[in-house]
Amino acid sequence: MTLSDNDLRAVRAHAQLLTxxxxxxxxxxxxxxxxxxxxxxxxxxxIRARGRGLTASDVDASHAVTRTWLMRKTLHLxxxxxxxxxxxxxxxxxxxxxxxxxxxxxLTDELCELALGKIQDLLPGKALTRQExxxxxxxxxxxxxxxxxxxAHLLAYxxxxxxxxxxxxxxxxxTYVLLDEWVTGSRTPDEPHTELAHRYLTAYGVxxxxxxxxxxxxxxxxxxxxxxxLDPVPVGDGFALSETDLSAPPCPPRLLGAFDTYLLGYRDxxxxxxxxxxxxxxxxxxxxxxxxxxxxxxxGTWHTKRxxxxxxxxxxxxxxxxxSAIAGLxxxxxxxxxxxxxxxVLVS
Numbered sequence: 430m431t432l433s434d435n436d437l438r439a440v441r442a443h444a445q446l447l448t449x450x451x452x453x454x455x456x457x458x459x460x461x462x463x464x465x466x467x468x469x470x471x472x473x474x475x476i477r478a479r480g481r482g483l484t485a486s487d488v489d490a491s492h493a494v495t496r497t498w499l500m501r502k503t504l505h506l507x508x509x510x511x512x513x514x515x516x517x518x519x520x521x522x523x524x525x526x527x528x529x530x531x532x533x534x535x536l537t538d539e540l541c542e543l544a545l546g547k548i549q550d551l552l553p554g555k556a557l558t559r560q561e562x563x564x565x566x567x568x569x570x571x572x573x574x575x576x577x578x579x580x581a582h583l584l585a586y587x588x589x590x591x592x593x594x595x596x597x598x599x600x601x602x603x604t605y606v607l608l609d610e611w612v613t614g615s616r617t618p619d620e621p622h623t624e625l626a627h628r629y630l631t632a633y634g635v636x637x638x639x640x641x642x643x644x645x646x647x648x649x650x651x652x653x654x655x656x657x658x659l660d661p662v663p664v665g666d667g668f669a670l671s672e673t674d675l676s677a678p679p680c681p682p683r684l685l686g687a688f689d690t691y692l693l694g695y696r697d698x699x700x701x702x703x704x705x706x707x708x709x710x711x712x713x714x715x716x717x718x719x720x721x722x723x724x725x726x727x728x729g730t731w732h733t734k735r736x737x738x739x740x741x742x743x744x745x746x747x748x749x750x751x752x753s754a755i756a757g758l759x760x761x762x763x764x765x766x767x768x769x770x771x772x773x774v775l776v777s
Contacts, residue, residue, distance in 0.1 A: 431665050432675065434700060437635055438725030440669075441701075443677030444634035445691050446479035447722070454483060455493040459508045462625070462632040465688045466496045466506040469598065474686025474719070477768045485769050489598060495611065496595035496603075497588045498523055501646035504595075512594060512608065513615040518625065519646075520589040527582060527589070534579040536586070544571050545587055549607070556596035556604035559584065622647070626655035627670070633694045634677075635667040643696035682757030683722040684731060684742070684765060692717060692727065702727040706747050721746060723754045734776075740766060744777040 432440065442448055451457045457479045458464055466472035473488045488494075495509045499519045507515055531541065544566060551557065551565040559580055563573055573579045584605060587593045596606035618624035629641050642652040661668035669675065685691060692698060692710070702710060709730055710718050721729040721744055729746035742762045744750075750758075759775050766773030 430663065430675065432635070435679070435724065436675075436677075437665065437700060439677040439679050440673065440675055441634040442680035442691070442722070442725040443674060444632055447680050447683050447691065447725075448678055450479050450481040452481050452483075454480070454488055454491040455508060457483075458494045458506055460632060461690055462507075462628040463500060464506040464690055465500075465503060465693060467504045468687055469601075469603075471687040471689070471719075472496075472506050473768075474684075474765075475689055477765065478683050478685055478689070483768065492597075492611075497608075498585045500644065502526060502585075509612055510615050512612050513591075514617050514621055515625075516589070516591050516594075516608070518621045520591055522646075524586055524589040527586060530578075531582050531586060534577065534582055536579055536583055540571070541583065541586055544583055545590065545592055547571060548587055549592060552593065552605065552607045553610070556599075556606045558599060558602045558604055562605060620655075620658065622651055622655040623658045626652065627659055629694075630656075630659065630661060630668065630670050630673070632690075634673060635664045635669045635675075636695060637667045640667070640695045640697070644694050680722065680725040682754050682761060684758065684761045685720045685722055687719050688717045689720065691722070692720065701725070703747070709745075709747070721758065723750065723757075728754070733773075735771075738772065740769075740771045740773040741776045742773055744775065746777065750777070 446457060446460050451460060454476055457476045461479065464472050464475045473485045476483060476488050493509055494506050495512050496504050496506050497512060497516065499505045499507065499515050502523045547566055547569045548562060551562060560575065563575055563580055566573065584593065591608055593605045594608045594611055596604040596611065598604065625645065626641060629644060630636060638652040638656045639649065641656065642649045656668060662671055692701060710720055710727060718730045719732065720727045721731055728750065729744055731742055731744045734741040734743060742765060744758060755777060762773050762775040
């Protein structure tokens, strides 16, 4: 089967809940497989764009979803019930990949094992910030420079080893908890790679095994094997699950946050973003700007200017937007303000 570019974008946006939003945080995160979450504000906005009636506080308070280091060694927000099997899938791979950098930072294997034992003693029944963990380690004779990258790499290693995960934030400061205390119930799929591929195709509509590899960071050989096990339906140059809705309605205008999963889910982003405008979205250093989505295609970027009384959402389109798109963005800005508990207005 072959779809037009417009229809393909509609299918992908629908799969990402950008056409029909969900009503709770877990439904959003579970439907899109994982939300990139190295930026907490950006992760909140990813859920806002795919949710109905939710607030930033709803996201922060949810114990049903959890952050830890998974795909591409990056922090992701996933259903808490999936944390164990995803950690077993990605943790050893991530820990091995980070070994060289840890050694550069003075985190030898011996020091890491000693520190993990101390962290396990520090955390029972508690949620501690990074500084509180560093203070506890220092009291036991393990001193790390708080201004270096060593603490972050140690905590990522502890998470990859299945010892800790992120707890709820204290203000703007993340906390860490014992994974075994945080996760009270979990699922264990028989074939983790196949299960992840199924969730990926559910979330991204039509894609290739190369897209799956780029999104997950898993070797292409494993990704091809997982796709083959699903026996997906060929759609143009990609594949879809047999239950995928290939007649999805057009996507309404959306404001997507930085690092949005809609753009990060594919190796080739040309269908979603004009290559001539790519540097306006990804200027380098791994940064992905907040974007404006019109008919499933990236049509510009946006940022905010805040005062004590008002938040201005400044849209910078790649080309002149039609009046219908501007009306849709005004509705999005209203919802953005409601989500954050701010008064927001569109500036274009």
